[in-house]
Amino acid sequence: MFSYNFQLALKSLKERPALTLLTILAIATGLGLYTTVKTMSYQSSQVPLAHKSKNIFLLQMDNREITADAVEHQARMVDTTYKDTLNLMQLEMPGVKQSFNWSTYGILNVEDENINPLQTTAAVVNSSFFTMFETPFLYGNGWDKTTEESGEAVIIISKLMNDKLFGGRNSVGESVRINTHVLKIIGVLDTWYLSSKFYNRSFWPGYPDNFFIPYTFAMDNNLPRSAGFDCWAANADISRSFRTENKDRLINSECAWVTFWAEVPEAKVADYRQQIMSYMESEQTLGRFPRELAMYLTNLNDQYNYVNGRNQFLNTFSVLATLFFAVCLLNAVGILLAKFMRRKKEVSLRRALGAKKKTIIMQHLLEVVIIGLLGGLLGIVISYFGLQGMMSIRLYSSDYTVRIEDIQPLFQLNWVMIANAFVTGIICTIVASIYPIWRLCNIPPASQLKSQ
Amino acid sequence: MLRMENVSKIYRTDLVETHALRKVDLHIKSGEFVSVTGPSGSGKTTFLNLAGALETFEEGDYFLDGHNVKGLSDDKLSEIRNQKIGFIFQSFNLLPDLPLFDNVDVPLRYRGMSAKERKERIEHALETVGLASRMQHLPTQLSGGQQQRVAIARAIAGDPLFLLADEPTGNLDSLMAQQVMELLEDINSKGTTIIMVTHDDQLARRAHRNIQIFDGQVSDIEKSVADDVIRSA
Numbered sequence: 001m002f003s004y005n006f007q008l009a010l011k012s013l014k015e016r017p018a019l020t021l022l023t024i025l026a027i028a029t030g031l032g033l034y035t036t037v038k039t040m041s042y043q044s045s046q047v048p049l050a051h052k053s054k055n056i057f058l059l060q061m062d063n064r065e066i067t068a069d070a071v072e073h074q075a076r077m078v079d080t081t082y083k084d085t086l087n088l089m090q091l092e093m094p095g096v097k098q099s100f101n102w103s104t105y106g107i108l109n110v111e112d113e114n115i116n117p118l119q120t121t122a123a124v125v126n127s128s129f130f131t132m133f134e135t136p137f138l139y140g141n142g143w144d145k146t147t148e149e150s151g152e153a154v155i156i157i158s159k160l161m162n163d164k165l166f167g168g169r170n171s172v173g174e175s176v177r178i179n180t181h182v183l184k185i186i187g188v189l190d191t192w193y194l195s196s197k198f199y200n201r202s203f204w205p206g207y208p209d210n211f212f213i214p215y216t217f218a219m220d221n222n223l224p225r226s227a228g229f230d231c232w233a234a235n236a237d238i239s240r241s242f243r244t245e246n247k248d249r250l251i252n253s254e255c256a257w258v259t260f261w262a263e264v265p266e267a268k269v270a271d272y273r274q275q276i277m278s279y280m281e282s283e284q285t286l287g288r289f290p291r292e293l294a295m296y297l298t299n300l301n302d303q304y305n306y307v308n309g310r311n312q313f314l315n316t317f318s319v320l321a322t323l324f325f326a327v328c329l330l331n332a333v334g335i336l337l338a339k340f341m342r343r344k345k346e347v348s349l350r351r352a353l354g355a356k357k358k359t360i361i362m363q364h365l366l367e368v369v370i371i372g373l374l375g376g377l378l379g380i381v382i383s384y385f386g387l388q389g390m391m392s393i394r395l396y397s398s399d400y401t402v403r404i405e406d407i408q409p410l411f412q413l414n415w416v417m418i419a420n421a422f423v424t425g426i427i428c429t430i431v432a433s434i435y436p437i438w439r440l441c442n443i444p445p446a447s448q449l450k451s452q
Numbered sequence: 453m454l455r456m457e458n459v460s461k462i463y464r465t466d467l468v469e470t471h472a473l474r475k476v477d478l479h480i481k482s483g484e485f486v487s488v489t490g491p492s493g494s495g496k497t498t499f500l501n502l503a504g505a506l507e508t509f510e511e512g513d514y515f516l517d518g519h520n521v522k523g524l525s526d527d528k529l530s531e532i533r534n535q536k537i538g539f540i541f542q543s544f545n546l547l548p549d550l551p552l553f554d555n556v557d558v559p560l561r562y563r564g565m566s567a568k569e570r571k572e573r574i575e576h577a578l579e580t581v582g583l584a585s586r587m588q589h590l591p592t593q594l595s596g597g598q599q600q601r602v603a604i605a606r607a608i609a610g611d612p613l614f615l616l617a618d619e620p621t622g623n624l625d626s627l628m629a630q631q632v633m634e635l636l637e638d639i640n641s642k643g644t645t646i647i648m649v650t651h652d653d654q655l656a657r658r659a660h661r662n663i664q665i666f667d668g669q670v671s672d673i674e675k676s677v678a679d680d681v682i683r684s685a
Contacts, residue, residue, distance in 0.1 A: 001561075001564065004561050011549075015549075345545075346547060349545050349547070349558075350558065350562075351530065352504070352506060352533060352539055353533065353534065353539065353558050353559040353562065353606075354530050354531065354533050354534020354535070354559050354562040354563065355530065355534075355562050356526070356527045356530045356531075356562075357526055357527070357530075358527070359562065444506070444507065445506050446497075446501040446504075446506040446507055449506075449539075449541055449545055449618075450497060450541075450542075450618070
């Protein structure tokens, strides 16, 4: 019976090609736009390190002065001070990893005279950064604690920079110069794409930094500090100078610029929180943390939810695309109704000759599944071009200051979205066909068989 | 074989109740050729729809091959139509884009027969109506009389208990009507029961028995004659 119904479904598709095509187009157009937006939304909400993202926490302690305004969300809370960072790194708790980072910048040079010097940013990190965030290495490795403590001039570069500066060869052992400092390459990262750079809290899409430098080297050589820099109390008026000078005062200041991370197993979160609170209490007795003690542990999932929830453009566009899809489906209902009702005499005859309702339903469901598949296929093609268009708009709206390779993955279809489009296409077409099929099956057969 | 007891059919709207059939008592025996006549709007079509299990009814009982049809599910009624009844319509009701072979195949498909058995039955049915050589033709390539013969082939292919023919010659000229009528008589002579609705008194008289429907009520006007015919058969 299935093969017979399938043959009938194929025949029906060919019967009224214009109506079939219109139905497919209605579904494909709605689905195309819907998939475009869903893909952008999906790609931008992909939380890195999904297998442990709920255990990776951003730590923030409210060290602000007593008159500071309340923050609207903990994600807006300040970073960590340098002295708190060093103190917290001394905490020992089995199973808990901690790491931290901040940003610097400089002019980078290599020996090859054919390569022009380039102005670049770099991430200043500690040794556990690479293990906690599972950075993939193409050559070499991260540095160990001994190397870090001795303040050695070492550096890890990205694959992109390795390709650019060394033609893709294994550059471990080679040197680069940042400003006046010569650093030895000990590792080259493999391709490491993040939907957004979470570790420096910019949540900017693209590939991570091109250079990673040990924090000890950065502090010893007073490499400039960029990005967020919040200072309190006596330091507030000179906070700007801390970016490039006054290193000795900075170390003990209440300026927060270090992003501090902890990987804590679920069972130990409460203990870890307690440990941090104890630390803050002890610091409070020394005259710090003037406000009521408050600390925040926000895992990666919650941070992404917060950032994506604030993406008004995507949220609005998502609602519009869903509404548009709904309108397209309503159109499909109308077209399918017109298409199916032209068949009422044939269906009545088949019912009179013994076809059960479920057989008629199966025949028409097969037909709409094929329509849904074709609509899904065309919808994917439309969404591919839609995504290209959206990427062009994004580049244009940023005056082409955004690098295409940084945002391209956000506008790329993947298998999940393709499968999603097919399934959505089929399910929605089936839903759209329920009423037309129901109408067709409930026509009394006798009413259509009398001679007109 | 077919027995109706006190069967009534009422069509209801919010404002009006129309009694299409009133307390019909009827018994049609196996092998009979029964004609059904009556003026337009008398209830012939309703009778045919009930006899063909195409419509349900509110009152009375309808026994088909010993089983009461009343209250059966839609699926069960489909099964009954498929296995026990052969339909012949005035306007043939062939599927125009299917060859004759596939048209005759339709009811057999829904019976779940094997391809081999279907093929044998289709070929035999088309041979019976004299169209075996045109199996792959489309209905539009045939005359009206030939199309009705295809419809008859479709009706008999499943070897039903009886044929329900709704004005089978209504759309045909007299020569073709004659041929179709002879074919039906031939089929009946081989044992198949036929119930035929017609406006044509001449054709009606060729049946063993004539049932007249008037204002929803049934009367056997030549019952005794028909009984004699059947008794002598």
